[in-house]
Amino acid sequence: MSFDYDLFVIGGGSGGVRAARVAAQAGARVALAEEDRYGGTCVQRGCVPKKLMVFASEYPGYIEDAKAYGWDATLGDFNWDAFKSKLHAELDRLEGVYRNILGNNGVQTFDARAKLADPHTVELSDGSRKTAKHILLAMGGWPVLPDIKGAELGITSNDVFHLDALPETMLILGGGYIACEFACILNGLGVNVTQYYRGAQILRGFDEEARGLVSEEMQQNGIDLHLGTNILEMAQDGDKIRVKATNGTERVFDKVMFATGRRPNTADMGLEELGVKLGRYGEVLVDEYSQTNIPSIYAVGDVTDRVNLTPVAIREGMAFVETVFKGNPTPVDHDLIPTAIFTQPEMGTIGMSEEEARDRGPIEVYATSFKPMRESFAGRAQRVLMKLVVCADTRRVLGCHIVAPGAGEMIQLAGIAVKMGATKEDFDRTVAVHPTMSEEIVTMREPVRTA
Numbered sequence: 001m002s003f004d005y006d007l008f009v010i011g012g013g014s015g016g017v018r019a020a021r022v023a024a025q026a027g028a029r030v031a032l033a034e035e036d037r038y039g040g041t042c043v044q045r046g047c048v049p050k051k052l053m054v055f056a057s058e059y060p061g062y063i064e065d066a067k068a069y070g071w072d073a074t075l076g077d078f079n080w081d082a083f084k085s086k087l088h089a090e091l092d093r094l095e096g097v098y099r100n101i102l103g104n105n106g107v108q109t110f111d112a113r114a115k116l117a118d119p120h121t122v123e124l125s126d127g128s129r130k131t132a133k134h135i136l137l138a139m140g141g142w143p144v145l146p147d148i149k150g151a152e153l154g155i156t157s158n159d160v161f162h163l164d165a166l167p168e169t170m171l172i173l174g175g176g177y178i179a180c181e182f183a184c185i186l187n188g189l190g191v192n193v194t195q196y197y198r199g200a201q202i203l204r205g206f207d208e209e210a211r212g213l214v215s216e217e218m219q220q221n222g223i224d225l226h227l228g229t230n231i232l233e234m235a236q237d238g239d240k241i242r243v244k245a246t247n248g249t250e251r252v253f254d255k256v257m258f259a260t261g262r263r264p265n266t267a268d269m270g271l272e273e274l275g276v277k278l279g280r281y282g283e284v285l286v287d288e289y290s291q292t293n294i295p296s297i298y299a300v301g302d303v304t305d306r307v308n309l310t311p312v313a314i315r316e317g318m319a320f321v322e323t324v325f326k327g328n329p330t331p332v333d334h335d336l337i338p339t340a341i342f343t344q345p346e347m348g349t350i351g352m353s354e355e356e357a358r359d360r361g362p363i364e365v366y367a368t369s370f371k372p373m374r375e376s377f378a379g380r381a382q383r384v385l386m387k388l389v390v391c392a393d394t395r396r397v398l399g400c401h402i403v404a405p406g407a408g409e410m411i412q413l414a415g416i417a418v419k420m421g422a423t424k425e426d427f428d429r430t431v432a433v434h435p436t437m438s439e440e441i442v443t444m445r446e447p448v449r450t451a
Helices: 014-025 040-044 048-069 080-104 179-190 208-219 310-325 355-359 375-376 407-420 423-431 438-442
Strands: 005-010 028-034 108-110 113-120 121-123 129-137 141-143 169-173 192-197 224-227 230-236 240-245 250-253 256-257 262-264 295-297 339-341 347-351 363-370 384-391 396-403
Touching: 005 014, 005 179, 005 310, 014 028, 014 040, 014 080, 014 129, 014 310, 040 048, 040 080, 048 080, 048 179, 080 108, 108 310, 121 250, 129 310, 129 375, 169 179, 169 250, 179 192, 179 339, 208 224, 208 347, 208 355, 208 396, 240 256, 310 396, 339 407, 347 407, 355 384, 355 396, 384 438, 396 407, 396 423, 396 438, 407 438, 423 438
Parallel strands: 005 028, 005 129, 028 108, 129 295, 169 192, 169 256, 192 224
Antiparallel strands: 113 121, 121 129, 141 262, 230 240, 240 250, 339 347, 347 396, 363 384, 384 396
């Protein structure tokens, strides 16, 4: 049977675009459909605009520090409109880059919603049908609103970049990295931020000591954090939102943002009708080669709900092309992925938390918390954490956790050593770079505790 294409990709985000480009470079006839903007969550609604907002939010702290270092520095008001227009111009530029990448590599693109008609046929929203030998699902995920009365009055992280004006007060519901990052960003931009989280501590799943320090520092920086607290209901109150909480309070906010989870974009895609197996949250179930239970259909990225990170989606897309178009079966390696949370201070992490490692066998924990030189001189109370979790038997470093300004940059490099299987003695043999914060990673001689 002859097909219109060798590969049809649904979704123009990081994973889909990378797979389409690399497959086309390998000689495949490739098409891609995207119903919204090219670049996906990362470029349009996630990592890129968020990181630019992180940068913007850090300047008040820099100005305060500058005064302490002898500069006659003052900071005027933040101009949200000026920043927002420049931000959207940059996102437009990046969308153009993604479109050009596809066009320059001969990928045919359709600005349309696509759904599956059969294992080899895609139906576009204009009614046309295209056939392909292989179909790759890369539709990503989308924020979900909680089941709360009045939830429709709230916004999600998608909407933050489009606010007409920054609110004076904002409530953020959630304790994951998206909630915490936006709490820090908006606090830095001058918004009076309150954060509710139903759990006992923010950043569930990360190292307890590290997330405890982030929590303390966020409160130190002026974020009104309430743990063990959820919203009961919300109602319009003039131009504000009245919020009843489980802690017995009733408060009014200009805006309420939900960061209460994301779900894979699999609704109304024709997947169930075809018998594509989905998980309980609608995630596409795949094997280690990103193949579904239907041989011609594959899936990568957040739609599979494996490890929802941009670089992982890109890796999955490339492994898919190696497997299907280059005859080189390549399973995706999801082990020991370094990642960063862009709170203030940042957290960088790779490997096991102390709690996870303790459950696996005997460990040694090396950790130090201190005031960094730059902040200490400026009179700031900020503390940082450097931590290694080590297997007592093999001496391998099982986890590295850093809470500090620039932790994201540090963990990328520490991640190479941990991924290679470096031992504590390998770290010890490395001469310190002085004076830096990260030198503490190679100068900790005695464990602070064993388990």
